[in-house]
Amino acid sequence: MTETRPFIRLRGRSIMALVLTPEAPLPEWLAALDAQIERAPNFFDGRPVIADVGTLPREERDVAGLMLEIAARGIHIIGIEGAHPSWPGLEPWGRSLPGAGKAGKPIEIPESAAMPSRVAEPEPPPPPPLHSGPALAGQQSGPAHPEAPSLLVNHSVRSGQLIVFENGDITILGSVASGAEVVAGGSIHVYGALRGRAIAGLSGGAGARIYCSKLHAELVAIDGVYQTAEDMPPERIGSPSSAWLDGDQMRITPID
Amino acid sequence: MTRVLVVTSGKGGVGKTTSTAALGAALAQAGENVVVVDFDVGLRNLDLVMGAERRVVYDMINVIQGDAKLAQALIRDKRIDTLSLLPASQTRDKDSLTEEGVTKIIDQLREKFDWVICDSPAGIEKGAMMAMRHADVAVVVTNPEVSSVRDSDRIIGMLDSKTLKAERDERIDKHLLLTRYDPARAARGEMLKTEDVLEILSIPLLGIVPESVDVLNASNLGSPVTLSNPTSPAAKAYFDAARRLRGEQFDLIVPLERKSLMGRLFGRRVA
Numbered sequence: 001m002t003e004t005r006p007f008i009r010l011r012g013r014s015i016m017a018l019v020l021t022p023e024a025p026l027p028e029w030l031a032a033l034d035a036q037i038e039r040a041p042n043f044f045d046g047r048p049v050i051a052d053v054g055t056l057p058r059e060e061r062d063v064a065g066l067m068l069e070i071a072a073r074g075i076h077i078i079g080i081e082g083a084h085p086s087w088p089g090l091e092p093w094g095r096s097l098p099g100a101g102k103a104g105k106p107i108e109i110p111e112s113a114a115m116p117s118r119v120a121e122p123e124p125p126p127p128p129p130l131h132s133g134p135a136l137a138g139q140q141s142g143p144a145h146p147e148a149p150s151l152l153v154n155h156s157v158r159s160g161q162l163i164v165f166e167n168g169d170i171t172i173l174g175s176v177a178s179g180a181e182v183v184a185g186g187s188i189h190v191y192g193a194l195r196g197r198a199i200a201g202l203s204g205g206a207g208a209r210i211y212c213s214k215l216h217a218e219l220v221a222i223d224g225v226y227q228t229a230e231d232m233p234p235e236r237i238g239s240p241s242s243a244w245l246d247g248d249q250m251r252i253t254p255i256d
Numbered sequence: 257m258t259r260v261l262v263v264t265s266g267k268g269g270v271g272k273t274t275s276t277a278a279l280g281a282a283l284a285q286a287g288e289n290v291v292v293v294d295f296d297v298g299l300r301n302l303d304l305v306m307g308a309e310r311r312v313v314y315d316m317i318n319v320i321q322g323d324a325k326l327a328q329a330l331i332r333d334k335r336i337d338t339l340s341l342l343p344a345s346q347t348r349d350k351d352s353l354t355e356e357g358v359t360k361i362i363d364q365l366r367e368k369f370d371w372v373i374c375d376s377p378a379g380i381e382k383g384a385m386m387a388m389r390h391a392d393v394a395v396v397v398t399n400p401e402v403s404s405v406r407d408s409d410r411i412i413g414m415l416d417s418k419t420l421k422a423e424r425d426e427r428i429d430k431h432l433l434l435t436r437y438d439p440a441r442a443a444r445g446e447m448l449k450t451e452d453v454l455e456i457l458s459i460p461l462l463g464i465v466p467e468s469v470d471v472l473n474a475s476n477l478g479s480p481v482t483l484s485n486p487t488s489p490a491a492k493a494y495f496d497a498a499r500r501l502r503g504e505q506f507d508l509i510v511p512l513e514r515k516s517l518m519g520r521l522f523g524r525r526v527a
Contacts, residue, residue: 156458158409158413158416159407159410159413160380160409178406193455
């Protein structure tokens with residue numbers, strides 16, 4: 001008699017997290033953190049944050065208390081790194097993350113809630129409610145229309161490079177080389193030759209499109225539906241084209 | 257000011273070591289103080305092409321590990337005294353290269369030489385990364401065929417992200433050296449056109465070196481082609497490339513097929 005084993009699904013996933021590095025003396029650092037939050041109140045909203053406590057001196061008394069202080073400010077801590085094994089009370093934050101690895105580039109916290117396009121955007125504010133009936137002049141709730149997040153890459157993408165932007169469109173001022181990949185939550189616009197892979201509509205956008213000045217793509221995909229170079233219409237190769245979904249079918253048509 | 261130049265490609269067998277030797281010799285003949293450094297630990301070839309294989313006592317790994325001083329490992333060329341070689345180890349592998357060790361060596365070499373030319377191994381692993389790490393200038397050697405071009409593109413991406421200069425947000429000058437160019441095949445459309453390669457890679461062209469039996473002969477003689485056969489078309493291309501590296505600007509002549517009378521009688525011979 002055969003036994004069926006439970007099926008366990010395991011996937012790899014990578015996300016972009018901010019790394020916050022508290023520095024001694026802590027009261028001053030917390031005050032500086034509060035000042036930053038005041039200048040840019042939505043900066044930390046919904047962003048996963050890792051606390052790197054590795055620069056704190058070993059004799060630091062109350063790292064557990066520090067972590068509670070950070071969390072109390074609404075910062076969503078998903079992990080801790082650099083913790084010394086002798087520090088008590090850090091169990092709620094999980095085990096110290098393995099090896100710091102490459103230090104990322106420092107990110108400047110902007111003055112207002114407007115985000116630099118390279119960093120993952122928080123959710124845009126909801127659109128104002130629709131008024132039926134006569135428009136009420138002078139009554140505005142919220143901004144006129146939400147800012148659509150988008151990533152601008154103003155150079156060519158070289159072979160082996162991977163550009164991922166889950167929260168919106170990606171625009172490339174340059175070419176995408178064979179062996180490179182561009183992955184977007186929204187649409188992809190390539191002002192150059194697309195020779196690599198373009199994967200659009202990751203955020204469930206069947207309406208996402210892929211545009212390029214010269215189609216030599218190895219693969220295009222929109223909302224999970226993909227087409228390889230072999231199946232692309234031959235008359236489009238080398239010409240300005242746009243790929244879009246017509247139901248479940250990938251269509252590639254001219255841009256003129 | 258010393259310039260550290262890396263000769264790299266991604267793809268193997270396209271002409272990095274040949275070009276390192278030829279360019280190094282050409283620059284030295286122009287009066288510059290040049291050292292060529294072999295980064296291909298475990299598969300060293302630069303010493304063979306330079307004709308120094310019977311004089312290798314110490315190598316770069318010995319210097320990194322403190323077994324020898326840099327001066328003991330450097331081998332001066334017998335033909336041009338402004339040209340020296342720092343060989344790689346044949347018995348170790350790239351894991352013996354350390355960032356710290358390589359940095360110290362490059363810093364010391366900067367004090368003695370005008371040009372430090374780093375011959376990169378093929379690939380994108382540690383050896384290749386170490387070779388490009390300290391570069392001010394890069395020569396990307398490419399054959400006009402699709403796999404070489406794609407690999408070169410990858411390497412260019414790494415030059416823009418993995419070098420010290422890139423990490424300091426400074427631009428590293430990259431030059432394309434098209435090698436093993438066969439004019440007859442190009443005329444028949446059997447090789448990628450130069451313009452296509454340039455369009456894909458988008459870096460300035462340093463030179464076009466024709467496919468040449470002179471290069472093979474030079475390797476076997478243990479001499480850079482610019483020394484053993486300076487009037488050959490390949491050597492002329494390297495001399496021109498060296499002049500461009502030194503800042504001269506002049507038009508590039510695409511090698512054409514030249515047939516001698518014998519060539520016409522007895523079949524095609526490559527330029």
